[in-house]
Amino acid sequence: MDFSKGHGTQNDFVVLPDLDVAIDLAPARVTALCDRRQGLGADGILRVARAGALADAGVLTEIPTGIAADDWFMDYRNGDGSIAEMCGNGVRVFAHYLTASGLENRREFVVGSRAGARPVVVHATGATAGDVTVGMGTVTELGTSSASIEGRAFTGMGIDVGNPHLACVEKDLHAEQLAALDLSIAPAFDPAFFPHGVNVEFVTPLEDGGVSMRVYERGVGETRSCGTGTVAAAAAALRHDGRSDGTVTVKVLGGAVQVAIDKGVAELRGPSVLLAAGSISDDWWRSLA
Ligand SMILES: N[C@@H](CCC[C@H](N)C(=O)O)C(=O)O
Numbered sequence: 667m668d669f670s671k672g673h674g675t676q677n678d679f680v681v682l683p684d685l686d687v688a689i690d691l692a693p694a695r696v697t698a699l700c701d702r703r704q705g706l707g708a709d710g711i712l713r714v715a716r717a718g719a720l721a722d723a724g725v726l727t728e729i730p731t732g733i734a735a736d737d738w739f740m741d742y743r744n745g746d747g748s749i750a751e752m753c754g755n756g757v758r759v760f761a762h763y764l765t766a767s768g769l770e771n772r773r774e775f776v777v778g779s780r781a782g783a784r785p786v787v788v789h790a791t792g793a794t795a796g797d798v799t800v801g802m803g804t805v806t807e808l809g810t811s812s813a814s815i816e817g818r819a820f821t822g823m824g825i826d827v828g829n830p831h832l833a834c835v836e837k838d839l840h841a842e843q844l845a846a847l848d849l850s851i852a853p854a855f856d857p858a859f860f861p862h863g864v865n866v867e868f869v870t871p872l873e874d875g876g877v878s879m880r881v882y883e884r885g886v887g888e889t890r891s892c893g894t895g896t897v898a899a900a901a902a903a904l905r906h907d908g909r910s911d912g913t914v915t916v917k918v919l920g921g922a923v924q925v926a927i928d929k930g931v932a933e934l935r936g937p938s939v940l941l942a943a944g945s946i947s948d949d950w951w952r953s954l955a
Contacts, residue, residue, distance in 0.1 A: 668945055668946075675920040675921035676889075676921065677710075679712045679756055680699055680712070683714045691741070694747065695747075696711055696745070696747040709744075709745050709886050710750075710753060710885075712740055712756050714764065718734075740753070740756055744883070750829050756893070757777050758934075766940055773787065784800050795937065799933055801931075802934050803931065805826075807901070823905060824864075825901055827898055829894055831898035832898075833869055833899050837871060841870060849868075850888070865881060869902060876916070876922075877899055877900070879895065879896065879916055891918040899916055912926075913925070
């Protein structure tokens with residue numbers, strides 16, 4: 667079973683090309699593969715296939731609106747084996763992988779996700795380094811909710827960018843306080859507001875066109891970046907500043923990305939790195955069944 671390993675601002679993924687959709691991604695296998703001691707180690711898995719092939723194999727019950735059967739589809743799994751609708755860093759790595767591997771010759775094409783079509787522009791696609799812009803679609807504001815860490819409450823804006831986020835921008839949260847937050851355990855949130863769980867971002871106020879962010883991801887834990895989370899963070903920071911549109915540099919533990927929001931529609935531009943390729947032992951994979 668071939669794999670590549672990549673990351674987008676250190677949000678890392680095992681990429682599994684599976685054009686025939688022959689790989690069984692049962693949750694126990696995903697968790698083992700993503701485990702950093704037992705497996706290859708990653709925040710999530712990106713299965714590479716066409717939308718029609720995934721539907722024919724029963725992985726997708728239906729192809730989401732706006733995606734054609736022969737469009738590429740990012741079948742994303744969180745490290746705990748759960749399925750998420752979207753992954754912004756994942757789409758960049760996915761598009762970079764497709765173009766760097768020669769599976770795709772175009773520089774502008776659609777990547778399907780469970781949240782819908784995500785158009786990409788691949789600005790650069792080296793064997794190792796890539797640079798990709800992703801059309802992230804509509805940013806839907808859900809209202810105010812809160813999260814807490816060690817009894818400290820943070821008020822934030824619920825935001826849907828295909829998957830759910832709570833982006834907490836605090837007036838007095840500066841880089842040092844952000845760095846000191848303990849995200850080794852999951853922040854508490856309101857399950858009535860987020861019945862399917864939530865990704866929680868802690869965000870400094872907008873300053874000189876930029877914010878800093880840390881994130882606790884649903885289905886993973888703290889990660890060094892979350893692309894959809896950076897869009898939610900940018901939207902919440904702009905609102906906190908009395909605006910709805912603008913371009914924001916979002917600094918995360920693993921680097922920085924650019925988010926542009928115009929009339930409620932977002933674009934995300936950032937790097938991708940493909941650092942390894944190889945094969946997974948069939949015996950090991952079978953032993954996980
Ligand atoms: N890291 C991703 C988001 C992955 C999905 C998320 N954990 C969820 O369950 O919604 C990103 O870059 O957007």
